Every structure is written in structure tokens, then in C-alpha cells.
Amino acid sequence: MAQSHPETIVPSPHPRTVLVLGATGYIGGRLVPRLLQAGHRVRVAVRTPQKLEQVPWVDQVEVHRVDLDDGDGLVEAATGVDVIHHLVHSMGSGHDFEKKEAATARRVAEAAEAAGVRRIVYLGGLHPDKADLSMHMRSRAHVGRILLDSPVPTIAFQAGIIIGSGSASFEMVRHLAMTLRLMPAPNWVNNRVEPLAVRDVLYYLLKAVDLDEDVNRAFDIGSHDVHKYADIMKRFGAIAGLKPRHVLVLPLPAPTLSGIWVGLVTPLPFTLTLPLVQSLQENAVTKDSDIDEVIPPPPDGLLGYEQSVRLALQREAEGAVDTNWAAVAGGLDQAAKPLPNDPDWAGARVFTDDRTLHFPDLTPGQLWPVIEGIGGKNGWYSWPLAWRVRGVWDKIVGGAGLNRGRRLPDRLRVGDPVDWWRVEELESGHRLLLRAEMRVSGRAWLEFTTSKAGRGSDLRQRAIFIPKGIRGQLYWAFVSPFHRFIFPAMAKNIARAAEKP
Secondary structure (H helix, E strand, O other): OOOOOOOOOOOOOOOOOEEEOOOOOOOOOHHHHHHHHHHHHEEEEEEEHHHHHHOOHHHHOOEOEEEEOOEOHHHHHHEEEEEEEEOOOOOOOOOHHHHHHHHHHHHHHHHHHOOOOOOEEEEEOOOOOOOOOOHHHHHHHHHHHHHHHOOOOOOEEEEEEEEEEOOOOHHHHHHHHOOEEEEEHHHHHHHEEEEEEHHHHHHHHHOOOOOOOOEEEEEEEOOOOOOHHHHHHHHHHHOOOOOOEEEOOOOOOOOHHHHHHHHHHHOOOOHHHHHHHHHHHOOOOEEEEEEHOOOOOOOOOOOHHHHHHHOOOOHHHOOOOOOHHHOOOOOHHHHHHOOOOOOHHHHHEEEEEEEEEEEEOOHHHHHHHHHHHHOOEEEEEEEEHHHHHHHHHHHHHHOOOOHOOOOOOOOOOOOOOOEEEEEEEEEOEEEEEEOOOOOEEEEEEEEEEEEEEEOEEEEEEEEEEOOOOHHHHHHHHHHHHHHHHHHHHHHHHHHHHHOOO
């Protein structure tokens, strides 16, 4: 695979204090370490600080608990700050995300003014100058206008599809190309798009901190490598070494149906695919290169589409995916409720399926790598057809589905997605607790624990379910008989996998 130019972070000539809103997101999670490498002092504002517990840079930043839904803690977090990076988007938060994003932008602008912040930096979407934009693009443009109209100088970057390991746009392209050799598609695939590598997006966000002049305007940023969206998907197949991909263009726009279809074919949930596809109904090409007068391009130039894809695939092959869309689309916001270890916890009715199997010839150290690698391409070690059917049904009813996969194939950290589960607790070498994000009438966990037992080891598997109403109780009554076959087979197959050299 061709090597691209190595990324170099140049120390800032004027280190500043920077507040990052959205540090647990795909872009924010990558921007923070770059800000630190450049010598800036970094604060991050998050609703749930537990999300950052296993992030490698957490000890190098100030963490502030802030609720952007009501602004609680925002002014305090912004006090003494030079620059705010506003990287929070509510695209997957329901039908009211437009109002939510606008209200959040006003709170950020008011807090920045009250705290004496010098500049706001915002990342929005690349769009044509017209009134009838999709809700997603309209919301991004509206947020940019709110910030630009505030008393605080703002740079509003407008980028098209972002290509990088783990980005939602990249994953959509990749899974469509890898799944379908012949792709029937509506006529929006003939629209022109200008991809931009995630490393170049981060370059502009980082350089905006160093600007001294009070620039207040929107800037289009792009790679100047323009393609039709159909060619984007076909070209990905060629770069990835797949057999030729073909796109059958149908004379229908059908953005909603397209979004549903993309959601079924790819790991992305409908809450992401619908606005993403709707945003592709228009050309997304830079109108000018005015940004070059304020922030010159990177010394080695902007990466083209092919370079961006090769770099993203290389990063995945190296296991160097710092953030991905699934790891930040849910996180730990729903995990604050305590685990019901006691069946009588809080008076709730709790169902458990608790099994322990002994393996006299295996150590916990042999079992653990298989457990930590569960899900994704490795599967669930029992009844694969049943898991796939359940995953398809979950995606149809609006859940995460089984094809969401993992961030890395062999390592986990708290907050990572594992198909329709998410890592809630992790004690390396000993215990893995997964919280269900499937559509089900209740709350569910799946726990794996290894422990030394004599010369061998014990593997404990525990399923925990708190039903919601009669539907939840009926659901447990339906699935619990299958556990008698699924869980013992899973443990035995995990052991067989652990025995392999």
C-alpha cells in the first residue's frame, strides 16, 4: 500500500488556551491530542466525564462537566479561554435536532461573549447557496450564521464528505462498495462531491487557533479533487482491491428510501443514514479558495481522494483508529445507571442467565484474547444465522443492528461499540461487561468473567435483563429457552478458539 506523507504537528508560535466542545466526538477526539502536541493548553467540556476515563490524553487536559442542553457549566468552562472549538452536532438526536443545534449555538455564543473568548471555530457542511437545503445541511448552515452574527469573531469551516478511518462518510462508502458489486442508486449519485481527508480537516482546525486577526466569515475547505458520488464508490472498490463495482443510476431522487436502504446495507443507524443521504441531494463542491489567503494549505499539499482512502485503510490495518462514528454515537450517556448486580436492585424485576464452565487445560490468559476479540468479523461463537437474523430485525426496527462491528479487531476500551453492544466496563484479562443497544423492551447486559481455578480456569457468562412492562417480560420468556443452547455453545467455542496456536 502506498505511503502518504507523515503528519507533522508544528509547535504553535503563540500557545493559547482552547476549549473543545465535542471532545468525545469523531473530530474532537482527534483534535485534542493535536492541540496538545502544538503546545496549547486544552480544556474539554463533556456531559459525562466517564467517557474520557480511558482516553490516553485525559491527564493532560482540564475536564469540565457541561450540559449544552441547558448551558449548565458552560460559562465557567469558557472563562479564561482564548478559542472555542464548537464541534457538537445533534444529527442523530431525533427530529428536533435543528432546534436543538440552534439553541446550543446561541448558548455557546452567549457564553463566549460573557467569558471574553477571542474566537469561535466551527465545523459545518459544504453546501450550495440556496434556500431548499436538506434539514441536516440547513441546520449546519443556520448554526454557522448564529455564530457569525455573534459579537465573538468566528471562523465557520464548511467541509464536504470527510474521508478517514472510522468516519461515518467513509464507512458508508466502504460498506456500500464492499457489500454490493452492482449498486442500484437514485440519481443523486451523479452529484459532484469534493472529499477531504480527516487529517486536512484537523490541519485547518488546528491552524485557526494561531490566527491573530479578527477574521469573521465562513470558509469552504476541500481537496480540489472533485468526483461524482457514484465514482467515489466505484473508485473505493478499485483502491481496496475489490472486483469492479458498478452503479445503476435510477431516475428517482428518493432520499428517504435511499437513507433506509443505506441503513440496512451498512452498519450506520437510520438516524445517521437518513440525514447523510439527504445531504447528498446537492453538489458539495468548494466555491472558492479564499481560505488560502488566511490559512495556507499544508506544506505537502492537501490529500486527494485516493491518498485519503489509502491512508484510512492503512490506519485500520495498523490498528490505529483513534475514534470512529460508532464509538461516539451513544457512548456512556446511557450507562450512568448502575448495573443491577443484586436481583432485588432498586425494587426492579431482574432476569439473569448465569452460567460458569470450567476448562482444566486453559488459563485465563488464553481465554481472554478471544473474549476481548468477540463480535465484529470474529462473530459470537454460536448460532451465527440466529445472530444475523436478529441483527437484521434490529436494524429494521431502528436499532444498531449486528453489522456495526468494532473499532479494532482485537482490542477494546470503555465506550467502544461491539455490534449492537457497547463496552460499559472492562478489566483487562478478567472481566468484560457489554450493554445492549438493540431495540428491546428493557435494559440488557452481557458479562464475561475469567478466573483461575486450579490449574485451569472458569469462564462465567451472565446475561442480565430488566424488563419494561409486560412486553419486556414476554420478550425474556421467548428468548430464555434459546440461552440454554446459545451460551454453553458460545463458551465451548471460545475455549476451542483459545486452544488454537
